[in-house]
Amino acid sequence: MSPTPPVNGPQVYLLDRASGAVLTLSARPDGVPGNRSSNRPSMDASGTRVVFESRSSDLVPGDTNNTWDVFLWEQGVPGLRRLSVAASGVEGNGTSFFPKISADGRSVLFLTAATNLYPVPGGLGDLVLVRDLQTGALECVSVDSQGLPITSGSLVPRSISGDGRFVCFDSDASNLVANDQNRASDVFVRDRLLGITTRVSEDTGGVEGDAPSTLGQISRDGRYVSFASDATNWRWGIAGSGQVYRRDLQTGTTEIVSADAFGVPGNRVGRFSAISADGSVVAFVSAASNLVPDDRNGWVEDIFVRDMSCPSISAAYELACPGSNGIPPLLYLAGCPARGRDVLLWLRGTLPYAPALLLFGRTRGNLSLGGGCALLVDQPFGVALPLATDAGGVGSLGFRIPPLSSLVGDLTLQAIVLDPGLPQLLSSTRGIDVRIR
Incomplete structure (x- = not known):
C-alpha cells in the first residue's frame, strides 16, 4: 500500500x-x-x-x-x-x-x-x-518530590523508560529540587513509582552545572541517562564546547561520553544522543575534530558511538619521533580492549607504503634508537605484528584479542616504522597504555 x-x-x-x-x-x-x-x-x-x-x-x-x-x-x-x-x-x-x-x-x-x-x-x-x-x-510528572508543580520556567519532555516508571525532561525551573541555583536548564528524572524527582545534570560530586544541560535520554532499564551540557565547572567542561555525558542513577556517577580514547573531551560542541537499552552504548552528534583519527571534514557534525562498558585507553606517553617527512607517526586503538573483543589499530603519518612493527609489552621502557627516537615498550612479547601503510601513509590492522587469562592487565603498545630517510632508519610512535579486562 x-x-x-x-x-x-x-x-x-x-x-x-x-x-x-x-x-x-x-x-x-x-x-x-x-x-x-x-x-x-x-x-x-x-x-x-x-x-x-x-x-x-x-x-x-x-x-x-x-x-x-x-x-x-x-x-x-x-x-x-x-x-x-x-x-x-x-x-x-x-x-x-x-x-x-x-x-x-x-x-x-x-x-x-x-x-x-x-x-x-x-x-x-x-x-x-x-x-x-x-x-x-x-x-x-513535572513536579517536585512533594508533588508541587513548577512555579516558573520551561519544560520539555525527552524520554521514558521501557516500563514507563521513569520519565526524563528538561526544565529551567528552580523549585523541582533543593538548591537549584544555576538559573539554567537542567535534566530531571521522575520516578513515578516512588514519587521522587531527581536532577540528573550534576557531576559525580553533586555540583550543579554553571550552564544549561538539556536533551536527556533515559535507557530502557531506567538506570542511565545521557544528556548534553555546556557546563564549564565540571572536570571535562570546556568553554564554548558543550559535551555529552552519561549519568548512572544507581551510583550517582557522571561520565563524559564525547571524549576520545584517551579521555580528552571533544574540541567542539556535542549534542544529541541516543542510549542503548542497558545504557552501555551511547551514540551522539558532535562537531569535534579530535574524537577519532582522520576526522578531516572540518567542524562538520558527525555521528559517533561510544561503548561505555569498555575502559578507555589510560594514557599516551612520550612524544613520537618524527619521520623524514617531518610528521610524527600516530598510533591509535579503536574498539574495546577486552578479551574476546575486536579491536582496530590505526597507524598514520608515515612515508608511503612504509613497513612497521606493532610492539606489545607489560611495562614502559625508554631504550634509545638514535636520532631522538626510543623504544618505549619494555620487554616486548615474543610476537610483533607487521603492518604496512598505504600511499597516504595510513595503515590499519584489525584482530580479536585472545580470551586468555594471561592477557588481563595493563599493556603498552608502540609502532616502530622503517624510514630510510633517517640516520637511524627508524621512526616511532608514542607509547599507549591499554588496560585489558
Missing part, C-alpha cells in the same frame, strides 16, 4: 520492513491524510503502537480546539485515539505535543499547555503528563 501524497503538510507513516508496505498513520478512518501537519512519531518496542502530534482537526470526531493534539495509532484497532483530553473526555484548551511512548506500549509522555486536562493547584504554565493507556489515567 502506498501512502497518499501529503498536501496539507508532513504526515506520519509506518514502514513494514518485511513487506515494504507503507501505511499513512495520520489519516482519517477512510485513509485520507489529516488536513494539517503531523509530526514527531514515537513507536513502542513491538511496533504495534505509535503516538504522534498533529494539528489536524479531522482525525477524530469533535476536534475543535484548533491546535496540536497527541494521537495514538494501534495496529488492529480502527481509527485513532486522541490522548490529550481530560478524564471526562473534554479536549484540551491548549497545545499538546512532544509525545513519547514507553517500550511496553503502556505509558505516553507528552507536554501540554492546556489548563483543563489536569488540575494542578498553584501550577503555572506547561505541564508534563503521562497517559496510562491501560487505565486511561493522567499523571503530572
Whole structure:
C-alpha cells in the first residue's frame, strides 16, 4: 500500500520492513491524510503502537480546539485515539505535543499547555503528563518530590523508560529540587513509582552545572541517562564546547561520553544522543575534530558511538619521533580492549607504503634508537605484528584479542616504522597504555 501524497503538510507513516508496505498513520478512518501537519512519531518496542502530534482537526470526531493534539495509532484497532483530553473526555484548551511512548506500549509522555486536562493547584504554565493507556489515567510528572508543580520556567519532555516508571525532561525551573541555583536548564528524572524527582545534570560530586544541560535520554532499564551540557565547572567542561555525558542513577556517577580514547573531551560542541537499552552504548552528534583519527571534514557534525562498558585507553606517553617527512607517526586503538573483543589499530603519518612493527609489552621502557627516537615498550612479547601503510601513509590492522587469562592487565603498545630517510632508519610512535579486562 502506498501512502497518499501529503498536501496539507508532513504526515506520519509506518514502514513494514518485511513487506515494504507503507501505511499513512495520520489519516482519517477512510485513509485520507489529516488536513494539517503531523509530526514527531514515537513507536513502542513491538511496533504495534505509535503516538504522534498533529494539528489536524479531522482525525477524530469533535476536534475543535484548533491546535496540536497527541494521537495514538494501534495496529488492529480502527481509527485513532486522541490522548490529550481530560478524564471526562473534554479536549484540551491548549497545545499538546512532544509525545513519547514507553517500550511496553503502556505509558505516553507528552507536554501540554492546556489548563483543563489536569488540575494542578498553584501550577503555572506547561505541564508534563503521562497517559496510562491501560487505565486511561493522567499523571503530572513535572513536579517536585512533594508533588508541587513548577512555579516558573520551561519544560520539555525527552524520554521514558521501557516500563514507563521513569520519565526524563528538561526544565529551567528552580523549585523541582533543593538548591537549584544555576538559573539554567537542567535534566530531571521522575520516578513515578516512588514519587521522587531527581536532577540528573550534576557531576559525580553533586555540583550543579554553571550552564544549561538539556536533551536527556533515559535507557530502557531506567538506570542511565545521557544528556548534553555546556557546563564549564565540571572536570571535562570546556568553554564554548558543550559535551555529552552519561549519568548512572544507581551510583550517582557522571561520565563524559564525547571524549576520545584517551579521555580528552571533544574540541567542539556535542549534542544529541541516543542510549542503548542497558545504557552501555551511547551514540551522539558532535562537531569535534579530535574524537577519532582522520576526522578531516572540518567542524562538520558527525555521528559517533561510544561503548561505555569498555575502559578507555589510560594514557599516551612520550612524544613520537618524527619521520623524514617531518610528521610524527600516530598510533591509535579503536574498539574495546577486552578479551574476546575486536579491536582496530590505526597507524598514520608515515612515508608511503612504509613497513612497521606493532610492539606489545607489560611495562614502559625508554631504550634509545638514535636520532631522538626510543623504544618505549619494555620487554616486548615474543610476537610483533607487521603492518604496512598505504600511499597516504595510513595503515590499519584489525584482530580479536585472545580470551586468555594471561592477557588481563595493563599493556603498552608502540609502532616502530622503517624510514630510510633517517640516520637511524627508524621512526616511532608514542607509547599507549591499554588496560585489558
